[in-house]
Amino acid sequence: MAYRNGESSAARGRPRDADLERRITAAVLEILAEDGYEDVTFEAVARRCQTSKASLYRRWGAKRDMVIAAVKAGPARHSTSPLPRGTTLREDLLALARRLEGTMAAADIGTALMLLQAGLKDPELCDAIESSAGPTGARLPQAVIDAAVTRGELPAGASPFAFDEVVGSVLLLRHANGLAVDDAYLSALVDTVIIPALVASATSGTALPAGLFSGHPDTRTTDPIQEDS
Known part of the structure; x- marks a missing residue:
């Protein structure tokens, strides 16, 4: 079965590239630190991490979602577990x-x-x-x-x-x-x-x-x- 843009069923079902995920996270955080939230765009991130905008759009529908994912995978990666409740x-x-x-x-x-x-x-x-x-x-x-x-x-x-x-x-x-x-x-x-x-x-x-x-x-x-x- 053919898919648009020549994408095969095997390609569509393949696991995400861990190296690309790391590059995307790094690119988002670098642009955020250098230029601010307003300049974090799909085009700027794709250019920085040398991938296509389509690969970003397949992951996130909005810039905010991409930034949240980068923060979660980066600075907040140790904050995803529930915080134990103390007795005082x-x-x-x-x-x-x-x-x-x-x-x-x-x-x-x-x-x-x-x-x-x-x-x-x-x-x-x-x-x-x-x-x-x-x-x-x-x-x-x-x-x-x-x-x-x-x-x-x-x-x-x-x-x-x-x-x-x-x-x-x-x-x-x-x-x-x-x-x-x-x-x-x-x-x-x-x-x-x-x-x-x-x-x-x-x-x-x-x-x-x-x-x-x-x-x-x-x-x-x-x-x-x-x-x-």
Whole structure:
């Protein structure tokens, strides 16, 4: 039986080329780090990894899907297993922070920054990465907060803002500046910053904004500096 473009049934049924998969992943992440999310196109990726656009379209119907697959196969490759639930809030927070540290350590700093910027423009991209390649450790799941409230470790109404805003930000900055991130550092961050802030968030008296790594932070719509007329 003939197929369009001369493709045989054997070719259509053959397993994917592992080397090509690696080249595609590398090309997507390189373009993302060098030029940003907007410049990651099927044409640019095909040219970079020396394959045809058709071979990419056979795998993914949209650019977002291709980027998610590259992140999952690259920086987030160690984040695909379920995260064990701890018996205390501290254990859960440290597990999330360690998971995120592993993801950050596996990513080029340029890629991480560009992914963050892309996520700010396209919140659905962040959600898709988190659901497909996560938990990445960048967000504090509501289930962790609920369990801590049930155990009496957090007051009702605690907000994930502190975790979503701080942990990813400081890990990104420390990696960008070549600073060590070991278990002692993560423990200090959780014990002296995150847990106290989570406790305080329940009694802040105001609704806290969505954190930077929440996937849905508030976007600035006006100039923060207002000149006097």
